[in-house]
């Protein structure tokens with residue numbers, strides 16, 4: 001009978017590399033913190049808060065810096081008797097309308113057991129309930145709406161809430177909104193009147209550079225990794241890979257955590273660079289698989305067409321040739337093929353997902369055309385597809401051809 005045994009050579013505190021960990025120190029964001037503090041200053045001065053819109057790619061510290069600064073603010077505000085600050089944080093990811101966000105806020109403010117139902121009220125009734133809860137709370141209320149873009153175009157709350165005082169719905173309570181988003185298009189899509197108020201102060205967080213990620217990793221590794229369990233060059237490699245790809249601290253931390261797990265599972269005493277390489281392949285495969293799950297059958301077949309061409313060392317490859325490959329895969333799987341134009345759209349989607357990359361070629365009088373190739377390792381793409389497409393024979397043949405050509 002196998003027994004469980006605690007492993008502890010690699011990690012000192014693995015949770016410190018996880019999503020829910022709040023770092024004690026924020027590295028490399030001094031300028032952004034200064035601008036953010038400036039935007040929050042009216043709160044400590046006792047004035048109405050600014051509305052703040054914060055954007056930047058995923059994993060660049062928007063949530064971490066917001067949580068950190070609001071904690072500091074809540075602590076510092078205790079020095080001033082005339083400011084009574086409350087912070088409400090809601091992640092809008094699963095709440096895709098103003099209505100649902102307003103219900104969530106009301107229920108956050110109400111005591112257990114007094115929550116309202118999530119359906120059945122007219123929107124204005126829910127807004128009124130929200131105003132009355134906010135009025136009962138009093139003082140200054142900062143409402144953080146993370147992943148605010150999930151609200152989409154049903155953004156009435158973002159128009160109404162900042163105007164609640166001037167419209168007489170709130171008398172004593174001062175409300176400030178902080179909207180956080182990694183969707184750059186969201187701001188442009190907002191109604192200009194919403195833009196005016198919500199984006200009163202705009203803050204942008206740029207992607208991290210490799211040396212910044214190294215510093216973030218170093219300070220996190222102090223807490224998370226056991227002494228001497230990380231070989232020289234490992235943190236730099238995680239940082240360089242994440243900087244080249246996305247500039248995301250989350251990606252760099254994920255790489256380190258996964259590399260540690262690979263080392264641990266191999267019973268190796270330290271994390272080495274080859275563990276990071278394995279971690280990167282694993283993460284890439286997860287990314288492809290995640291993208292794959294979102295694809296329709298035709299998206300998958302279009303991707304398999306590119307994989308098949310890659311096995312033959314025939315990529316980058318233009319749509320017309322990929323289309324022939326796609327048609328023959330459709331035939332093998334007993335699926336009716338789509339027109340070339342639709343397959344072209346699927347290839348564009350795969351490019352947006354970061355699974356393919358495309359080169360634009362000029363072809364004189366006949367205009368420009370794209371040629372596509374895989375933007376993820378061949379083996380990750382083929383493994384992911386073997387899991388979701390019932391084309392075992394075709395996929396085996398593709399693997400054989402790849403082996404013959406030394407494509408990995």
Ligand SMILES: Nc1ncnc2c1ncn2[C@@H]1O[C@H](COP(=O)(O)OP(=O)(O)OP(=O)(O)O)[C@@H](O)[C@H]1O
Nearest residue numbers: 023026027029058059060061062063064182249250
């Ligand atoms: N400057 C930093 N110093 C220390 N840790 C950081 C820093 N920036 C990011 N992190 C860490 O990186 C991870 C991702 O950061 P965070 O969740 O704040 O990103 P985000 O920009 O809000 O991303 P998303 O848009 O996907 O929510 C977290 O674990 C966070 O603690």
